[in-house]
Amino acid sequence: MVDGGEGVPPAGRESRRLLVARLAEQICERKMSAPAIFFFESIRPLNFVASQTMHALAPLMSLFVDPHRWESFAEALEERETIELLIDEIEKKEQELSKRR
Numbered sequence: 001m002v003d004g005g006e007g008v009p010p011a012g013r014e015s016r017r018l019l020v021a022r023l024a025e026q027i028c029e030r031k032m033s034a035p036a037i038f039f040f041e042s043i044r045p046l047n048f049v050a051s052q053t054m055h056a057l058a059p060l061m062s063l064f065v066d067p068h069r070w071e072s073f074a075e076a077l078e079e080r081e082t083i084e085l086l087i088d089e090i091e092k093k094e095q096e097l098s099k100r101r
Contacts, residue, residue, distance in 0.1 A: 020089050027090055044083045047078075048078055052074075
């Protein structure tokens, strides 16, 4: 079942949101918001190519990172709106952190 005509089932969209939120939180905790936003803005036109590259690198990267999370993020990148969601989430988390300081 497809919700909203976006081509992503509701369960897949929610798991993508959680993945994006977790990644944004880790980026902000490491104080890498500006470089991450710059990087994601620069690969925005190539998000599908980036996802396919991540799929190709999955066997090697499984030595360093959790393979399930790597594949989940690669699958999320196949959707165009994921980059925008990630950038928005990083900016939101960064604002929350700056209010706490």
